[in-house]
Amino acid sequence: MKKPLFNKVLVANRGEIALRIMRTLRDLEIPSVAIYSDADAGSLHRKYANEAIHLPGRASKDTYLNVDAILEAIRLTGADAVHPGYGFLSENAAFCAAVNKMGVKFIGPSDQAMHLMGDKVQAKNLMKKHNVPTVPGSDGALGSLDELQELAQKIGYPIILKAAAGGGGRGMRIVRQDAELKDSFEACKREALSYFGDGTVFAERYVSNPRHIEIQVLCDGKRGVHLFERDCSVQRRHQKLIEEAPSRFLNQEQRTRLGEIAVRAALAADYEGVGTVEFICESPDRAYFMEMNTRIQVEHPVTEMITGVDLIQEQIRVAATGELRLTQDDIQIRGWSIETRINAEDPAQDFMPNPGQITHLHLPAGPGMRVDTHIYAGYTIPSDYDSMVAKFISYGADRDEAIQRMLRALAEFECDGVPTTAKFHEVVLKHPAFVSGEFDTGFLALHQKEIEAALKGGPADDEWSRLFTAFQAQVKADGRRGTTASGPSQWQLRARHESCRH
Structure with missing residues (x-):
């Protein structure tokens, strides 16, 4: 034995x-x-x-x-x-x-690696030393308002202030003009101290509405591999809501290049275990290091679905043996996967958390469907912790099939006793901009009114369903399912949205 x-x-x-x-x-x-x-x-x-x-x-x-x-x-x-x-x-x-x-x-990683990558100022400086592209900004912590004003003149507006020890969208302020600098600087320092116990703040040029692409890495401190990318661009207040792998934003050459950069970034800190190197991308060829998450991610299942690799198992094996058993050639992309985070929140009430007892529950199943959850009928969702109650992960031979299977799952899901975000995800997945793959982190802000109308069952919902069905038929007829070819242009889609709204 x-x-x-x-x-x-x-x-x-x-x-x-x-x-x-x-x-x-x-x-x-x-x-x-x-x-x-x-x-x-x-x-x-x-x-x-x-x-x-x-x-x-x-x-x-x-x-x-x-x-x-x-x-x-x-x-x-x-x-x-x-x-x-x-x-x-x-x-x-x-x-x-x-x-x-x-x-x-x-x-997980060593405490030294965790501390190094957890301090965004130190991490950014380390990345520069190892030729990992970073967003223009301060070289270290900002010591004074005068220093911030000088930097703003150098790199131009807008800029973003960030807590050095921050994460999850906390301790961040976007500044668009001189008049906002003082109040934003002081508020960011207060929030950084309150949330993270460290008031250190730095600044970068703010990249408006980029794509948020992250690379999954697995290392043993000496050698590393990447497991390709996840697209996490559908966000609300810097919080990820829908993730998919791979991304239509990258082609194979760009995917390989970004993966190699991510491994280099992780090994710069002698990293051990699983981790995620996150990038903001102005274009597929202009990607900047944002941060490294030194843990397993909420959205790790989509990577597991397209690679067949149990990331938790490999994490445990590296911790036990000190050696990585996979090579880069062992890891291939097969198919497409999408994850939706199901929260006990009411989207119609600004996503207000609504804990309570689940009186009836039916979870989706069937081909290409995985559900990670801890809830059951009769379970009381406590108000003391995060409101996420389940993750739905769909898998398909291509993106179109992954979307369709997720929509099937969302329609099948029943949860009585508490409101959930299932309908919100259905609305987003049917939106023509999402279906086309032409969206960025500004997606929800751009389409907020339309999404709110669709959540209430307004005409936008019917129009999007029609466009969704028409686009699927076009994709199938053209034989472009699952490729990186573009759908309708963003301008065409926005024009359709305007006609839908009026």
Whole structure:
């Protein structure tokens, strides 16, 4: 009988991602340990694990962010490894160091790599040294308002202020003129200190409405591979809502080049495990390093669907052996995948979170459909944590089939007791600009009124459905399904939208 990679792994997270990790641990015949709060007493991740440790309280600071309590759980259970998932302590260098100090393996990068890539100023300077393209901006932290004013004159408006320790859209301010500098600078520093405990701020030229392309990498500190790109351009307030892989924005040559740059960026920090190098792209040939997420990502399933690689398993294997078993030639793109994040939110009320009890639930299934979730009928969604309750991941031989299967899944989904964002995703996936693949991070802002009308069942919804059906028929007739060829031009689509609205 072969020796397991680890004897026991504690999953320092909750909900969907904790359950996702535990399933791979079971595939590898590794016992899992769950931690759970009072709010998660009825959670599936608690029930699924081989062991479970109760962390008293409901608030994150008392439970999933309570380092001392989690370290004690590791001691009590004798776990020899910890998987942090995403969010919570997944990118906390101090927690990583504390786990390793116990002689327990943190399944992820070293605390040094995490700290380096977590500080956006340090990370940007490191990228420059390794010929990774970066957005023009400050060379380091901004020490004063005078320094910011001088930079603004040099690179021009608009500029964006960012928290050096930030992420997830927090600690950011866009400045378009001199009169906004002082207030924006001070507000950004306050928010950075409040959210991240670090008031350090830097500035870059603001790239208006770029494509947001990220590259999945897997490294062992010495060697690395990339698993191609994900397009995360459909966003609301810098929060990703829909992701797909691959992207119609890149051709094969551009895809390969950006993948090689991403691996170079990760290895510059001696990176170990899975990570994501994120780029903002003015054009396919003008991509700038934005940041590196030193953890598994929410949207990792779309990469798994098109490559056949279990990213969690490879992450665990690298942590256990110190060696990457895959080569770049082992990884190929097959088909297309789309992920929608289903949140317990009301899109008609500015996406207000609506926790509560699920009284009836039917999850989609069938060919080309994967659902990652921790909810069930009778489950009460707590108000204490993130509102995401499920991820729907569709797979098709091409983009058109992936979209169609996702629409089938969204129509099949039933969830009574709480509102969800399922209808919102259906509206977006039928929008001609999304179907054509010609969109950027400004998509939702540009089409906000139309989307709101469609959510209410207005004429826009019927018109988009007609255009969606017509475009699909055109694509099939032309034999261009799944290629990078363009659909109707953005200008044609916008003209159609205007006629639809009036």
